[in-house]
Amino acid sequence: MSPAYAGEPPAPTQTAPEIMRDVFAPLTLPDAPNRYRSGSGLPGPDYWQNRADYTIQARIDTATHILHGDETITYTNNSPDALDELWVQLDQNIYKDGARSTFTNPERHPRHTDGVTIEHVGIVVNGHETIVTPTISDTRMQVRLPADLQGHGSKLKLHVAWHHTIPGVWGGRTAVTPTKDGDIYEVAQWYPRMAVYDDKRGWDTLPFLGQEFFLDYGDFDYAVTVPWNFTVVGSGALTNPADVLTAKERDRLAQASKSDTRVMIRTAKDVTDPASHLARSGEKTWHFHMTNTRDVSFAASPVFVWDAARINLPPLPPAPGMKPVPRLAMSVYPREGIGPTGWDRSTEYVKHAIEYFSQQWFEYPWPNAVNLGGHGAGMEYPGIVFDGWDDKGVALFFITTHELGHGWFPMIVGTNERRNAFMDEGFNTFIDAYASQHFNHGEFAPKQDGEYAPKTGRPAEDILSVLKDPQAPTLMLPSELVSEKYRHPVTYFKSAYGLTLLREQILGPDRFDAAFRRYIKSWAFKHPGPSDFFRFMSSETGEDLTWFWRGWYFENWSPDYAIDSLSRAPDGIRVTVRDKGRLLLPVTLRIDYADGTHADRVIPTESWYLHDSIDITVAGSKTATRVTLDPDHALPETDRSDDQRAF
Structure with a gap:
């Protein structure tokens, strides 16, 4: 009789060789290799991906907290299929009474609004616009096309006008947050955006239930109109600084582009000085541009203290018709955030995170990295992250590093967060644990901020509560089915520790690091799934890792x-x-x-x-x-x- 085994117990009559055959048997991965996704885990010779480019004009009415928007999406169908419809995500409908998320994740969006009001939808082909009536279902909008959009690179323009009320405090990652000097607008999930059509599912139309996102890549040109005394920071580069910044602010930004320590762009004194602004009345329009990104977000407020320092990376080539833009680490926060252990150090943390991740894994592809001190959503977007103005010390370092690490997963490696959160949160937690060791000779190491390593900071001990829990979900369980109890212990921590075991105990740093870097490079700005990752790491490292994928990812087994x-x-x-x-x-x-x-x-x-x-x-x-x-x-x-x- 064989001994008892951890995990699911074997049948009583099962012998040791039979048990080992179960452990080491071939594993059928969820997605079979084909011409689009190869057996090596690389994109296949016929891999394709659709593209969405956005031009957006938005205005915030601060009296009503209503955001008005008008956008044109240039959608490119690179698939081999002719499309008779488009699907668009309306994430603001999560706040409507009766939304599906009200029943599944009510704790994630305690605020309610009327959702998004769609004012106009039109299809523009060859300069001619045809008005269409969409079908809206929860957080999705179906647009039936007047004529099929052919594949292999055909394009059309989708024109949408809309408005919605920005939720109040918290609001589930997009909010209006009051401070003693005024409101901070943290604006995310704010524009109708294309759902993904891909080779795995066709249209991926999972509703937004409060978790995260899956988006195509493209170029964004967006403008935000706000009152005269507001400062706006956002994803990408500010393209009209002379229209919105004073000469002094522009000079300070130029100094910051040459400085490894922070330079104050707007000081605490400037916050209460009307003369520190370019105008004294009316409105200003801030214009931003970001290339090859899956999303953009921004923050706007009259209360921002603003500092910046250079990011030591090679300059980016300018976009067509634009001047080169220095790469800057930036922090914006209210006066309440000032302090030697608080936001005075934020830009130091931003600069380290971007430079370290770039050196270790893949070069940061965008001009700026902004840390916003606001309500404290702890949320990531390309080029900007939303953190808490009252964060201090180790908590501020950890949250800044973690949220900026999402620039790599899923902003560069575009995984499907709504289905496979472990490839987003877990992979990022893995890389920022090493960043914690690297920063300032380990000033804040080891990473144990209560969220990802909840007990001792020694992963081999901290993970035992998950491995011994018969109710713990596996990493392969779809994201929305993982309860809040297990979300951080499993999705974040177990996923991250799995990569640590792979790097330090199974493959060794040399083999792992080389393979992981190539994985990131190969799938940068693309859409890998779990099967692609598993195949790639086995092929690239020269190891049959089937036993590890089965035991750690598909099961909850332990040694x-x-x-x-x-x-x-x-x-x-x-x-x-x-x-x-x-x-x-x-x-x-x-x-x-x-x-x-x-x-x-x-x-x-x-x-x-x-x-x-x-x-x-x-x-x-x-x-x-x-x-x-x-x-x-x-x-x-x-x-x-x-x-x-x-x-």
Whole structure:
């Protein structure tokens, strides 16, 4: 009779070889390879992706908190299919009474509005606009086309006019937040935006229930009109600084582009000085441009203190017709955020995050990175993140680094957050844990901010509560089905720790880092799924990692080893090691000697292909005193009581 195993127990009559066949059997991944997605995990020779370019004009009525917008989307159908309809996301409808999210995630959007009012929808082809009547269902809008949009690069323009009320405080990541000097408008999910049509599902029309997003890439040209005393920061580059900034502000930005320490663009004194603005009445229109991005967001307020420093990366080539734009790390926040452990250090954190992630993984592709101190949504958008003005110390460092890390996952590597959140939150938590070690000689390391490593900051111990919990979901469970109880322990922490195990225990940093960098480069500005990632890492690293994908991602299995016996042999010692778990990670066997030295043997995964017990002979003339499995506690073993024996 075989011993009990962690995870789902084997059938009582199952032998050890049968159990190991289950562990190491071939794994059928959710998406089969084809001409679009290859068996190597790379985009296939016929990979295609549609494109959405936006021109948007918006105005905020601060008396009513209503945002009015008018946009033209240039949609390119690169698919092989002719499309008879378009699907558009209306995320602001999450706030309507009766919205689906009211029943599924009421805690995520306590504010209610009338949602978005669609004023006009038109299809523009060859300069001629045809007015159409859309069908709106919850947070989706179906636009039936007057004529099919052919594939292989055909284009049309979709013209939409709309308005909606910006929710009040919190509001589920888009909000109006009061401070002592005035309101901060944090504006996100604010414009009708194209749903994704891809090779996996056709139109991906999951409703917005309060989690996150899946979007196509394109260029954005957007303008925001606000009162004269407002400052606006947003995704991308400000293209009309002379129209909205004073000469002094422009000079300070020029200084910041040459400085590794922050330069004040707007000071605390400027906040209450009307003369610090270019105009004293009326409105100003702030114009931004961002290339090759999946989204844009912005913040607007009369209360902003604003500082900036340069990002030490090669300059970006300017967009057509534009001047080169310096790359800047920026922070904007109300006067309440000022302080030596508070937002005085924000730009230092922004600068480090962008430079470190660029050096380690993939170069940041956009001109600016902005940290907004507002309500504290802790939310990421390309080029700008929304954090809390009252964050301080380690909490401010962690949230800044984490939210900016999302610039890589999912802003550069465009995963589907609504379906596979572990490839977004978990992959990002993985890279920002290493950023915490790197910053200022580990000033804030290890990462254990209560959200991602909730107990000790030692992952092999912190993950045990998940691995031992029979109710814990697997990483492959669709995002919306993971309850709030498990969202951070599983989606963030387990996913991140899985990559740590892959890097530090299975592959080694050299092989992992090279493969992970190529994965990011290969799928930058594209849409990989879990199957693509699993295939890529196995192919690129030269390892059949099926057993790991099954045990860690598709199941909730854990490792557990035991020393069954220890004896002396004529030429050394003999150790019998038994496997009790179903996640067969490489494990270190350490032999301690009487002279104070030790020797390590790594037992590879392949040792367990046919049986659950192996005999290891360690030759040598020195007197051994003790043997230990996993002496550094690097593995998440569920039972360490039988990991050591002494003579």
